[in-house]
Amino acid sequence: MRSVWALAAMAALSVLTASTATLAGEPKQGGILRMYHRDSPANASILEGATYSINIPFMGVFNNLLIYDQHIAQNSPDTLRPDLAESWSWSSDNKKLTFKLRQGVKWHDGKPFTSADVKCSFDLLMGKSQQKLRQNPRKAWYSEVNEVTTNGEFEVTFDLKRPQPSLLAMLASGYTPVYPCHVSPADMRTNPIGTGPFKFVEFKANESIKLTRNPNYWKKGLPHLDGIEYTIITNRSTAILAFVAGKFDMTFPTHITIPLLKDIKSQAPNATCVVEPTNVSTNIIVNSTSAPFDNIDIRRAMALALDRKAFVDILFEGQGDIGGTMLPPPQGLWGMPKDRLETIPGYGRDINANREEARKLMQKAGYGPDKRLAVKVSTRNIAEYRDPAVILIDQLKTIYIDGELDVVETANWFPKVARKDYMLGLNLTGNAVDDPDQSFYENYACGSERNYTNYCNKEIEKLFDVQSQETDIGKRRPLVWDIDKKLQEDVARPIIFHARAGTCWHPHVKGVTIMSNSSYNGFRYEDVWLDK
Amino acid sequence: MAAIDFDVELRRAGAHATGGWRRVLFMAQRHVLGAAGLVIMTLFVLTAIFADVIARYDPLTVDSARALARPSWAHWMGTDSFGRDVFSRIIHGARISLAVGIGSTVLGGTIGVIVGLTSGYLSGWFDLVFQRVSDVLQALPLLVLALVMTAALGPSLPNVIIAIAIPLIPTVARVIRANTLALREQPFVEAAKSIGMSEMRIALRHVLPNTLAPLIVLATAQLGSTILTEASLSFLGLGIPEPYPSWGRMLSESAAEYVRTAPWLVIFPGVAISLAVFGANLFGDALRDILDPRQRG
């Protein structure tokens, strides 16, 4: 039943993509795309951030070496397109990746773009350059890169320690723009210079972000828009009311929750709304270094107690996905098939049986109806975090665990997690690209900066490397599934669900495609246009 | 000259209202608004006390099957996005609002009385310091102070109470101080002093009881505004955290998400807050009319 539905959804999606491409008619030039922004990003430097609050507005300022096709919803190795690199090739041992760069491209300040800029950017990311990024959240992406070398002005080579086909995926992410060598990282935070279709005009914190058309964009005739303006509105209902009232052409991408979609559809029946997975998983970080969750039985019991469908029903009116670490199919490329998924403890359909088993485990650990376990569930003071935590606490009641919500302010969250000052934490993990390397190394590798739980399993880590070097997708996929299953069985970071969210725009907005397995890569907007 | 019905006039003046209940009834008639406020307040307090009995469901139990249900016989005020019964949450929320209202008023009031009495009574350097400190606290906007306080202390019920209570202290203390200063000159205080009563005893036995009326008036007036401050803090994300059914948070979170799709989530907590505050204000007004002799008509 589910796969039939999924197929239908796929079909519908491909029709939709096709329709935006073919039925849109001849693009019109001009107009300013007005959107709201859900919050005020810390700064404008994509390389220093790890939230699409930065990506979305500033992706259009830059180009990557390569980029995912902006009009195919599902990012995959087949949808990689040249950007600043005209072409790329692997060496025969798959350890050297060479890019031929586009010539005649100019930075917004008029300076020419060369291979030196590419080298600078990746040296910055690998922490090798003189100048440092203030924060470098994705350093781990380049752990297999020995160095980046230039061969003349328009060729660069990535020299790898071992084959890593996924490197291309990471280079194509919206998180990997090429920065100019001649602008300091500090200036990139306040006044970013790129080669992209839009030039940065201004960013007023808590107020607005303005981009204007780059008339010298190297893609002739693009962009269609004269500019993009974001008004920062942190209050969701104010923002949505303003969209409904026509103050904005488009909502902030993936900002509309499923319950709110109905409201928008009833208020603005002509608006187009697209719901896609965001590839952000909601998971539980478990502090296995201290009592009570140092006891694997209690960890397992907790995993068994989860009624994932209830989470999805409540928070997404059924429109969320249940899976492991990797985004489930059909949108996800690497997620486990359903039958495989259901063999993992806690994923089985019979919740009551699971919970019965969980209670047995709890009793084994010395708890019961008369001796309940008191637990603090820490999470950030943001609805997306808080709401699932409330449900989690409610569900844990069934296995003799009394949870108390501990709401933590953003500023204190990571320090608290780093101090291991929590028992259970409800966490959201965004996956920049739908790729196992990104997900596994970033979140589960020993010593990774974003491995909040310090989960460290050398054997699994070996498996990470094996799948990472596999160039054949067909062979790689089962390896990934096995790893994913093991991670869930280890209760390393139990995944509760994968979220979906909606994006809406008024009918005069053309050429927007919302990615279906990432919310970080589809905001170049160079060929978006307004039919007004 | 128009004929005057003495009976009617006297009845209006309350001459017939002698003895317990008739007197109460007459006072209720004279202060209709105050009586209404008292009724609301009483209901509010009773609700808080008997929340467990009145509520029809557990306010914290999540049930996906009945999420966002419209108001019905089963759920008089509908359910929220977690399927929790809004009526039960509002009933239990009365406890929280009452705890915030009374907790912060009593805390701020008590400290305010001690500080105000000491300051008005001792004068000297203590008074000087108090005056400056209260200048400082009063020049900082209340909400900003409460905001920084809750941020500093972390959001929890006791901390919210403390954060709201602190800006209250100078307000109360100033009133008490002014009254104390005036009372110190009164003959009965002079008399007490002349028979060798200790300053402490005079302050507690003679001065404090006489500042009670303005204190009660001030406290009832503050009760309502503390509940509103909690709501504003919730709106700004610093109120009492989930899962406690605080009205302020119920309202501000639903207001953000469901103002249109599930209006009952916005209407009922809003009405509950407004009604409770309205009741406190009505009652406070009437109390002021009755207790504050300067205001008596």
Add this chain to the structure above:
Amino acid sequence: MADKTDLVLDVKNLKTVFFTNSGLFRAVDDLSFSVRRGETLAIVGESGCGKSVTALSLMRLVPDPPGRIVGGSVALEGTDLLALDEAQMRAVRGNRISMIFQEPMTSLNPVMRIGDQIVEAVRLHRHISAKEAQGIAVEMLRLVRIPEPARRAREYPHQLSGGMRQRAMIAMALACRPALLIADEPTTALDVTIQAQILALILDLQKELGTGLVLITHDLGVVAQTAQRVIVMYAGRKVEEASVEALFAAPKHPYTRGLMASIPAVPASGAAAQARLNEIPGTVPSLVRLPQGCAFAPRCKLAIKRCEAEYPPLADWGGGHLAACWRAEEVAEVA
């Protein structure tokens, strides 16, 4: 009795009551009196006897609620004030009938200049320019013997002493040359040394302007110096009325007698010096629960059974000397 046309004020059966939550409060009960042009009538009694309410009733300024004039007539120069509507009454107030209050400290508007307050009184009733009115105001201030009247006119009440303020009040009250001036304890709040000056001023001006004067006081000494006739009130009622001479010579009501006895002895009057002040025992009864008979009976040394049962009528003891006492003849002797 004087010629009707000579009467400035003729009050008949005035009744003013207060509706309170403890019952009906007969502040003024069936009070009649009259004032002739240029005459001074004193109304005396202890506080709470209804003197001030009488004054306010004449001005129709009894606060309603709780007070209300419920009967009688107040004829000022032949017009029944109680029959006028509010607008007509306003045209009379401050114009034909004026009043000076007890508290000069609080009776002037603190945020208006003295001159402006007088100007307002004038211009409310005379259609003249502000400038002319200002002239009148200064003139009035001069009349009440305020030095440097032009400068004082520009000052605010708080800059004036109590005596000065009362002078200003008098100036304001007389600015329109009223037929009747009511002075409600005009000197009570002032220093003793100032009291005599103010009284003298009022009398002088009364003479000069031919105004009828109702002087309300609790001070029989003041009465003796100023009034031609006296009304003694007790518990809302007139208990005695007589010319000053007649009253002081032979009071016909024990209450009056008592009041006189409580004056510190004035040897010049010929009365025997007393060792100690005589005071009337007890206090004014609650006006709500008045005894059936004479209200003064509970405090009266002469009280007999009849006093408690029946209220004595006002009887004329000759020469317009009225008194309401069953044992009026014995009063002088017993005391």
Add this chain to the structure above:
Amino acid sequence: MFAYLVRRLFLMFVTLFGISIVIFFLLRIVPGNIVDILFAAAGYVDPADKANLEKELGIDRPLIVQYWHWISGFMRGDFGFSYVSEKPALQEILPRIPITAKLAGLALLFSASIGIPLGVISAVKQGTKLDYALRVVSLSGLSLPSFWLGLLILTASVAMFGQMPIFNPNPKTWLEAFATYAVPAAAVGFRSAALTMRITRSSMLEVLRQDYIRTARAKGASEAAVNYHHALKNAILPVITVIGIEAAFLIGGLIVTETVFNIPGVARFLVEAIRWRDYPIVQNLVMFIAVVVVFANFTVDMLYAVFDPRIRYTD
């Protein structure tokens, strides 16, 4: 007068000094700093990077040094740089002030122009149905959570007109400019109008009991003259004080209203800055607000002297 002014100015200085200490140390008690937030946005924490950044921003120094650095700069007019935008703090704060000032001014105007007349009417008609109705309305104004009111206004305006008064930084027409400020100002002003009305009413009632009111009546002044000329002139004084104090409290209402109506004024900016632990912004902004409040109180006292001839500052 001169001695009074000197004393008064000295006390104002002491108060401001106290505020600077309170806000500085209160902020340091709040757990977490800008660096934590930046790393939260980056999704990881690296102790070495964190220490570097703290050093770069100077928040690793002893508190007393940091305080001195700030306050001495503040005195010189050097307000430092925002941690978030890395722009001069003054440049961040200044452009937002006129927005909030306009909003606050309009709200106060609204508050005074509605609150005072209604308060007078309510007092003059004391005990009548009109009085009751006005009191209930004013009490309800004090009972509605202001963000609720704001949201209801927004929702209603979208439902009824398909439009909403969202902030427009460059209004083209007079009407647009009006809508930009008037509706939010009314949402804030409702509460302070209610407060003003209540104060006016009780002040009027107090004054109407005074002897000089009776004197005015005895002169033959009409009810209107008594109420509006004699009474109001006296009753307005406490109202001025309350409006002055209200100006300080308004900032609280503005925080919420600027959030609901998405107005980029200083009030909301302050809350955001607290959230970001942007010390230079919070500290300087709070000081700015405190200066305004302290001077507003001072102005009120001076206004008192203008309106009330009894008051002359000689102390």
